Amino acid sequence: MGAAVMSKSARARLRAHDRRECAMVEKFVSNISAKRIIVLTRLILDALCDPDLVSKVTDSLALAAGTVSGDIETKRQCFVCCQPWTADRAPIGLMTVEIIGVRPRQALITLICNWCGTSTEDIAEGVAKGLERDLGCKRETAQFIHDPIEAD
């Protein structure tokens, strides 16, 4: 990959999006404690085919790319291993966390790297640890409905 070239306006939009998303995550986290949640993990490619998710997924991928290129102020990272995105550590999986029974629906979207997504370790275990670490969720409150990232 050569040096990324991003126009000033594109970088400004991405940075504004980065700040909005940070604020959204903060609000989500403050709402989530002791609530029951649904956790869904799947491949990014599958999520891109979901019309409800596609714009959020592409936004998240743009922020991951902005981390690699240094175009955003924050460092976006894998939800499981907390390593920042690099050319060698690219997002492959997507996790959504939705609080059950909250209207309007509130879902958090986060990405999982190729290393974690294809490791022989149980991805659900890594996700459960991340939920406790980042969101303060006990695993008993989480319902894991899907886990298709694991390697065959």
Ligand SMILES: [Zn+2]
């Ligand atoms: Zn990872």
